[in-house]
Amino acid sequence: MRRLFYKGMLADTVEITGSDAHHLMHVMRAKAGQQIILVDDANQVARMEMTAFREDAVTLTLLxxxxxxxxxxxxxxxxxxxxxxxxMDMVVQKAVELGAVGVIPVRSQNCVVRYDAKKAAARQQRWQKxxxxxxxxxxxxxxLEVAPVTDIKSLLESENGQQDSVLVFFYENEDQQTVKDYLQKITVRRIVLLVGPEGGFSLEEAKAVEEAGGKSVTLGPRILRAETAALTAMSVVQYECGDLG
Known part of the structure; x- marks a missing residue:
């Protein structure tokens, strides 16, 4: 059943406008009597029936x-x-499926792609969609919220002083502390995973992250592609600390 996110609170009658209304009417060709799942800003969920249509709005009735x-x-x-x-498109999509609440795109020294401010903003909008x-x-x-593209220095500054939170740094040169061993030692609510680009982290970046309190861990003896590392890291964390275990 189609699911929509509503910017407001559930009520007996809700009106959907904008792109969601356009999609229902002109893409799905929805008709009165069809049902959808609606999620509001408070994470309340309801089964709703489409009961009326205007040129730019669809009226839903709570079932x-x-x-x-x-x-x-x-x-x-x-x-x-x-x-x-x-x-990057794939990693964002899978982050949603794996239960992440946010993705922060980060510029680093060895990134293959380079965006100017206009392109970075356009990419953020694409990833959010x-x-x-x-x-x-x-x-x-x-x-899930996709943040604006930032750099490692700004990321570390924003993480400084975060309460009930850890920054876990997946580093190819780490060979002592496994992610499993580290996760079994912590009891925090917020976990930030820093995963490198195709070219890996520079030594300067690794040093800066560790000096800022990032915890360096390894995902095992094999070298993983960046996108594989991201999906593996999220899965391991959700298994050890979240809802996949």
Missing amino acids: ERLEADTESPIDLILAQCLLKSDK IADEAAKQCGRTAL
Whole structure:
């Protein structure tokens, strides 16, 4: 059943406008009597019936409130160094499916792609649309937020002083502390995963992250592609600390 996210609170009658209304009427060719799942800003979920149509709006009538919270008990955030566009698209989509609440695109020294300010803003909008659509398809009860593109220095500054939070740094030169061993030592609500680009992290970046309190861990003895590392990292964290275990 089609799922929509509503910027407001559930009520007996709700009016959908904008792109969602256009999609229902002109893409799905929806008709009166058809049903959808609606999620509001408070993560409340309901089964709704389409009861009326105007040129730019669809009226929904409440049928049933649902107990359907699909959110992880942890706030998982992926700080992903920029990848080639198709890989970054895929990582954002899978982050939604794996229960992350945010993706932070990060510029780093060895990133293959380089965006000016205009292109970076356009990419952020694209990734947000991908995330929103993925949330509808996989049954999320909250939308993932894609942050503006930032750099490692700014990321570390923003993480400084965060409460009940850790920054986990996946580093190819780490050979002592596994991600499993580290995760079994912590009990925090918010976990930020920093994953490098295709070219890996520079020594200067690795040193800066560790000096800022990032915890260096390894994902095992094999060298993983950047997109594989991101998906593996999120899966391992959700298994150990979230809702995949």
